[in-house]
Amino acid sequence: MQKNTESHEYQADTNKVMGILIDNLYQNKDIFLRELISNANDALDKIRFQMIRDPTTTENGPKELEILIDVNEEQKTLSITDTGIGMTKEELIENLGRIAKSGTSEFQKMLQSGDTNLIGQFGVGFYSAFLVADKVTVISKSNNSTKQYIWISDATSRFSVVEDPRGVTLGRGTSIILHLKDNCYNYVDRDRLVSIIKHYSMFVDFPVKIWHFKDVYVTESKNEDAADTDKIGKEIFNDDDKDVIEEGSEDGKEESEESDEQATKSKKKSKKEEEEDNEDYEVVKKRIWQWVQINDKKPIWLRDPTEVSESDYDEFFMIFYKEPKPPLLHSHFNAEGRVVFNALFFIPSVPPPAEKTFEQTTRNIRLYVKRILVADEWNDEILPTYLHFVKGVIDSNDLTLNVDRDRLIKLNSLKLIKRRVTTKILSVLRNMFLNDPIKYAEFYSKFSGNIKFGIVDDPVNKQMLSKLLMFYTSYSPRKLTTLDDYVARMKKGQEKIYWIGAPTIDEAIMSPYMEDLLDQGYEVLFAIEPIDVHCFEQMDEFDGIPLSNPEKKDPSQTDEKVQDVSGFNISQRNFNRYVRWFKRVIGDKIDTVILSRRLHTTPAICISTSYGYTASHERLLRAQTVHDSKLDENLIMNHKILELNFDHPTIKDLLDRIKKNHKDPAVIEDARLIFDNALLAGGFQLTDSLNFTKRVFRMIGKSYDIDKEVADFEEENK
Secondary structure (H helix, E strand, C coil), X not given: CCCCCEEEECCCCHHHHHHHHHHHHCCCCCHHHHHHHHHHHHHHHHHHHHHHHCHHHHCCCCCXXXXXXXXECCCCEEEEEECCCCCCHHHHHHHHCCCCCCCHHHHHHHHHCCCCCCCCCCCCCHHHHHHCEEEEEEEEECCCCCCEEEEEECCCCEEEEEECCCCCCCCCEEEEEEEECHHHHHHHCHHHHHHHHHHHCCCCCCCEEEEEEEEEEEEEECCCCCCCEEEEEEECCCCCHHHCCCCCCCCHHHHHHHHHHHHHHHHHCXXXXXXXXXXXXXXXXXXXXXXXXXXXXXXXXXXXXXXXXXXXXXXXXXXXXXXXXXXXXXXXXXXXXXXXXXXXXXXXXXXXXXXXXXXXXXXXXXXXXXXXXXXXXXXXXXXXXXXXXXXXXXXXXXXXXXXXXXXXXXXXXXXXXXXXXXXXHHHHHHHHHHHCHHHXXXXXXXXXXXXXXXXXXXXXXXXXXXXXXXXXXCCCCCCCEEHHHHHHHCCCXXXXXXXXXXXXXXXXXXXXXXXXXXXCCCCEEEECCHHHHHHHHHHCEECCEEEECCCECCCCCCCCCCCXXXXXXXXXXXXXHHHHHHHHHHCXXXXXXXXXXCCCCCCEEEEECCCCCCHHHHHHHXXXXXXXXXXXXXXXXXXXXXXXXXXXXXXXXXXXXXXXXXXXXXXXXXHHHHHHHHHHHCCCCCCCHHHHHHHHHHHHHHHCCCHHHHHHHHHHCC
């Protein structure tokens, strides 16, 4: 072996990451056994799927699909062997030669963040073996190779691969041998291993067996050197008989009849005969070794929900998905119709990282056909993107095993499953919303963005999703309120649901857009989160009541360029002149000028046209888009409507001065300053902030009658 060994180095940074993993990451080292059994289960899943497509797959290897665990007390080693798909030489180098497949740098960031559940998320499950071993030997035989190979590493920067000089001993599969560290010799205790497996791996799909012993008492003849042995009773290996595999045992009924017959015969024996028998035989203790299956439970999703306890669901969720906390909620049901399937879904209590919240691809849903895993990676075929945080299992006997995603799509099977599953999950959320508001508040604090994105992404279920929404409002600025509660509080005669976008609640409350609405006693919903704006715009209406945003010109109003000013104390002719003057002075930044019927204390405000970007839109675009000069140009060219408070003294004075001398530079300067302030009041961003500040400084100088001194000073120091 030493002569033919090939040495390889781990990929860059692997050694550093492995050092952190081994020395610092996990206080509970028992986790390694869960990971290695999970990997073995995956290997068995793959070979079982191949067997369905090609029955000859297991001809040259073991027929039984199982995971076998054994220890060597003398050499202090622990072995985990599976009869799964195995690995070729190239696969050993590729799969075991690099750590954290999803990105070593990202893995290190998560380490620094103190995340306590990284194993299983970054492809580092195999390397958890080094938590307890200072050397790991992997022996593997794949159907794709005629040879068996050995992979060896001691967690340094190198590992070696060599052809097994013994030839093919496994037939097919993989055996991992852990050479335990000095402080980990307790893992040669078989009963301890049984306890760990029961805790972490009770629900894996394939039999997990351990080579174990049991002590039995037997009677032996004193005269025939124990030629005849007979079990007479008490087994002390385990109190739970179902954890013990009894090979060659008779049917329970026959055993009972036989024991009754023996009891009858024994009663007929005389006391003297019994004494003679006892003199010829003695009772001795014998140790019997055998493979004992540890996981004997039926898959939880195939069991009757009435027979499964909450603790079983919690245990399954934490083990199966390697989650640090129990789920917030679960749904276990059987769906009937064109496609019959069993399903078990969980809503996690720990949300995914922010950058993974709306990932297009999910591995949280596993599709089984007749208990065989056929797919565990999906886009939006099984669940819509906004529900990708849900974890679960779907198992159907109606689907054919010889399937792939494309074939399932063509058969519309996935579409049917998706529709049923989505409706079920939303109904579960609605039930929680109605019957357990405290738990729903916890859910909403973590997954509200998903529900709001669902409004945008899933028009079919938009109405059902809208019933799950909650927002802060002008009536309830510090406590979330539902849309149903908003409608129940609507003022008599109110025909619309009003909402407004703002960066914060305080800015929303103080917004000039709110003045008239609050004056009329209308409640206003606050769109504080970036997704809120898109959510409201996609909804259009709720329970038949239209939604309206005061930041934008009401689409119901006429699109005439010049407003009809009947009702205001100004002639239409004079107003038309003012509109033309403002357009010349301000330029193409404004679409038109209107006189406001809603402003109370604010002199002027800019609003969006019915087809343009609102202030909330611009804020989102600037925040979410990489800087682009074309974007800036588009936003600058986004014409605004200048809305003037005709009754405000500032506006009255400006209009009078325009009428007296429309060419006065001071009047032109003040008009531009009012427009800039109207932009700010409307929530828009200034595009000419330098000239705005100059106008403000000049206005300050003018207010103290030092404007001439300011002008002279600036000219001298130009």
